[in-house]
Amino acid sequence: MEGIVGYGAYIPRNRIKVEEIAKxxxxxxxxxxxxxxxxxxxxPSPDQDTITMSVEASKSAxxxxxxxxxxxxxxxxxxxxxxxxxxxxxTVLAEALGATPEAHxxxxxxxxxxxxxxxxxxLGLVKAGEIKYGLAVGADTSQGAPGDALEYSAxxxxxxxxxxxxxxxxxxxxxxxxxxxxxxxxxxEYQYYPQHGGRFTGDPAYFKHVMGAARGIMDKTGxxxxxxxxxxxxxxNGKFPFRVGKxxxxxxxxxxxxxxxxxxxxxxxxSSPLGLTACLDVSKAGDKILLVSYGSGxxxxxxxxxxxxxxxxxxxxAPKTRELLDENKHYLEYGEYAKFRQKIKKAN
Amino acid sequence: MPTPSRYWREIPxxxxxxxxxxxxxxxxxxxxxxxxxxxxxxxxxxxxxxxKGKVLTYTIIRVPPHQFVDQAPFAVGIMExxxxxxxxxxxxxxxxxxxxxxxxxxxxFRKIFEEGGSxxxxxxxxxxxxx
Ligand SMILES: [Zn+2]
Numbered sequence: 001m002e003g004i005v006g007y008g009a010y011i012p013r014n015r016i017k018v019e020e021i022a023k024x025x026x027x028x029x030x031x032x033x034x035x036x037x038x039x040x041x042x043x044p045s046p047d048q049d050t051i052t053m054s055v056e057a058s059k060s061a062x063x064x065x066x067x068x069x070x071x072x073x074x075x076x077x078x079x080x081x082x083x084x085x086x087x088x089x090x091t092v093l094a095e096a097l098g099a100t101p102e103a104h105x106x107x108x109x110x111x112x113x114x115x116x117x118x119x120x121x122x123l124g125l126v127k128a129g130e131i132k133y134g135l136a137v138g139a140d141t142s143q144g145a146p147g148d149a150l151e152y153s154a155x156x157x158x159x160x161x162x163x164x165x166x167x168x169x170x171x172x173x174x175x176x177x178x179x180x181x182x183x184x185x186x187x188x189e190y191q192y193y194p195q196h197g198g199r200f201t202g203d204p205a206y207f208k209h210v211m212g213a214a215r216g217i218m219d220k221t222g223x224x225x226x227x228x229x230x231x232x233x234x235x236x237n238g239k240f241p242f243r244v245g246k247x248x249x250x251x252x253x254x255x256x257x258x259x260x261x262x263x264x265x266x267x268x269x270x271s272s273p274l275g276l277t278a279c280l281d282v283s284k285a286g287d288k289i290l291l292v293s294y295g296s297g298x299x300x301x302x303x304x305x306x307x308x309x310x311x312x313x314x315x316x317x318a319p320k321t322r323e324l325l326d327e328n329k330h331y332l333e334y335g336e337y338a339k340f341r342q343k344i345k346k347a348n
Numbered sequence: 349m350p351t352p353s354r355y356w357r358e359i360p361x362x363x364x365x366x367x368x369x370x371x372x373x374x375x376x377x378x379x380x381x382x383x384x385x386x387x388x389x390x391x392x393x394x395x396x397x398x399x400k401g402k403v404l405t406y407t408i409i410r411v412p413p414h415q416f417v418d419q420a421p422f423a424v425g426i427m428e429x430x431x432x433x434x435x436x437x438x439x440x441x442x443x444x445x446x447x448x449x450x451x452x453x454x455x456x457f458r459k460i461f462e463e464g465g466s467x468x469x470x471x472x473x474x475x476x477x478x479x
Binding site for chain 1 (some may be wrong): 359363364418419440441443456457458459460469471474479
């Protein structure tokens, strides 16, 4: 059965703490930490972007899949921070892996859902028999406007998945999508920072679509919350995944392993895919995993995976996600962070 | 600064460390050449450089060429890869006090520089500590 044959994660080593951002804007750090359930977030170095993180995550996925990159027939990068406005990220990724020239490549965009969109399409092409392997990456180096609530959460990271038919580490049992036109968050052309609808980003946006997708996929498969060992919801802040999980009837212990946001921040297109990599890192044969992304605008993709015994052979072939999150951290002060993120105006 | 065409020509080396090995004397050439500088042979096989190695020597650049000014100060070193090939490159994600000869390093894919505010983005290999 078709599913994931290899996966990989990448998280930059730089971090900034909520306190460090709050003190610059005169904000109350404890209330942000409690309100958003965030402690710190990852920050890319000036020489890192969606492309470089996608390459590193994908190299780990190739190692775990143990395949010849020339057999990858589709290369998809989902991001809202593609480095070029015009010129694909996927071509650089495919070239860096050695997957050119016989591959279909596209960059996906749908706010934080772009990563799972690529996964959805790559899996579909494998199921249709059009390609042997399909690579999909969710990666972002997103920015919040200085002083905006988003600045405390907008982070950087990437997760990559290779789909195939044989030797899968996790069978894809079902996919399901749920979407409507909902203007909860947007960025117009030539605008540097996004705008959002404040509280409107909650019930009619995140909760409606995540719950719609989760209920839809469980209805289609006849599965119930207790059937899952792990569940990953998109993580724009620390609170939303637990709140939506509770409303759907999941317990905290099903959510905790894939819940990275308190130390990672919101990696946008990488958010729920990175949660999936963290769950695969510790899963065992037979485990059932529910993944539900969310992208503003708005929609959710849902996947149900069943882990196979093959996972034991591959998980140690590349860095594990929680190692990337917890080890080799480098804390930035706000000034260095502002320089790294090009928030400082300079003379030309 | 490279033109897009020169950057494009170097992609196999910058992205994938593609090299060639002389079938006559065994020397590894990076970047590839038409004639082996050791034995004048023209007979090569394709190979890839090792992705791990150690620092042979390094220096800290404080006054760099203009396109690297934003990165200064930064470390540049000569690495000996595990296949014996010596390669120059930037060493990043490493505090200067931790940088030392013999440090184990590995390749990471990074942005090397941007051609101003509107030119191409140049990617390639850099070295990071191998934890
Ligand atoms: Zn020779």
